[in-house]
Amino acid sequence: MGFFSKDIKTMNDLFMHGLQDLYYAENQIAKSLPDMIDKASNPLLRAGFQKHLKETEGQIKRLEQVFELLDAQPKGEKCPAIEGILKEGSELMDEIDDADVMNIGLIAAAQAVEHYEITRYGALIAWASELGRNDCVPLFKANLAEEKATDQKLTALAERRVNPEGEKKSANGKKPVKRATSTARRKRKAQARPTKAKRNGAKKARRRA
Ligand SMILES: [Fe+2]
Ligand SMILES: [Fe+2]
Numbered sequence: 001m002g003f004f005s006k007d008i009k010t011m012n013d014l015f016m017h018g019l020q021d022l023y024y025a026e027n028q029i030a031k032s033l034p035d036m037i038d039k040a041s042n043p044l045l046r047a048g049f050q051k052h053l054k055e056t057e058g059q060i061k062r063l064e065q066v067f068e069l070l071d072a073q074p075k076g077e078k079c080p081a082i083e084g085i086l087k088e089g090s091e092l093m094d095e096i097d098d099a100d101v102m103n104i105g106l107i108a109a110a111q112a113v114e115h116y117e118i119t120r121y122g123a124l125i126a127w128a129s130e131l132g133r134n135d136c137v138p139l140f141k142a143n144l145a146e147e148k149a150t151d152q153k154l155t156a157l158a159e160r161r162v163n164p165e166g167e168k169k170s171a172n173g174k175k176p177v178k179r180a181t182s183t184a185r186r187k188r189k190a191q192a193r194p195t196k197a198k199r200n201g202a203k204k205a206r207r208r209a
Contacts, residue, residue, distance in 0.1 A: 015127040016070070017077060022120050023063045029113060030056045032086050039098040039104050048153055050108070054147045062073030062139040069135050085112050107158045114151040121147060 008014050033053040040046040067074040089109030096102045121144035128136040 003183050010186075011127065011131060011175055014073065015124070015131055015133070018124050019066060019070075019118065020075050020077035021079045021192075022117070022124065023060070023067075024073060025082035025117065025120070026056055026060045026063060027076060028086055029117075032059065032090070032203050035090065036106055037111065039093050039102055042103045042157070045103050045106060047156055048150070048157070049106075049131050050106045052110075052146075052150050055150070059143040059146065060173060066136045066139050070133070082113070082116060085109075085116055090115070104158070104161070111151060114147050114154065117147045118144065120153065129169065162198075176177075 008017055026194050030053065036048055037049045037053065040049055061120065064074045089106075089112065094108060096105050121140050125137055125140045125144065125186065128134070128140065136170055
């Protein structure tokens with residue numbers, strides 16, 4: 001990535017570098033998504049990946065519009081961060097046989113990608129504003145909104161634990177039973193459990209009796 005190499009002298013260089021980095025990342029993501037679609041057995045997850053592949057293709061076009069606004073040729077800068085995230089995701093997929101575990105692993109791998117993109121778009125928006133390139137900002141913001149929406153949909157799927165039973169019920173016209181998240185379950189357990197003070201009080205009472 002060469003973030004701190006001496007090729008980057010000005011804020012403008014940093015901005016251009018960030019743009020090329022993200023252009024490379026989006027292209028790599030577009031290449032990886034078909035494999036993730038193939039491996040996702042959950043219909044909602046698969047449809048989500050298919051939708052996001054189309055969005056990613058649109059995002060690449062928006063980045064090309066940014067290059068055009070800057071009178072620059074669209075060019076990617078090799079980005080080891082996204083390569084690492086994607087490589088880790090694909091290595092994980094190679095290790096999983098069970099379809100349900102695969103869906104859950106895919107969600108986590110995809111969220112790592114979305115979070116990376118969200119941080120990068122956030123930086124580019126800030127840098128474009130600082131450089132007075134407000135013409136580029138709406139294009140970055142459009143991409144950022146899609147990344148955030150995708151991340152939220154992945155979170156919702158993870159919270160349902162990609163529950164195929166829930167989807168069957170939904171297909172029958174009944175509302176799917178929303179599974180409690182692990183946090184909600186922990187909270188309920190904690191509420192049901194007597195507090196330490198109460199437990200100590202009960203112990204003392206037993207000793208006194
Ligand atoms: Fe993207
Ligand atoms: Fe994305």
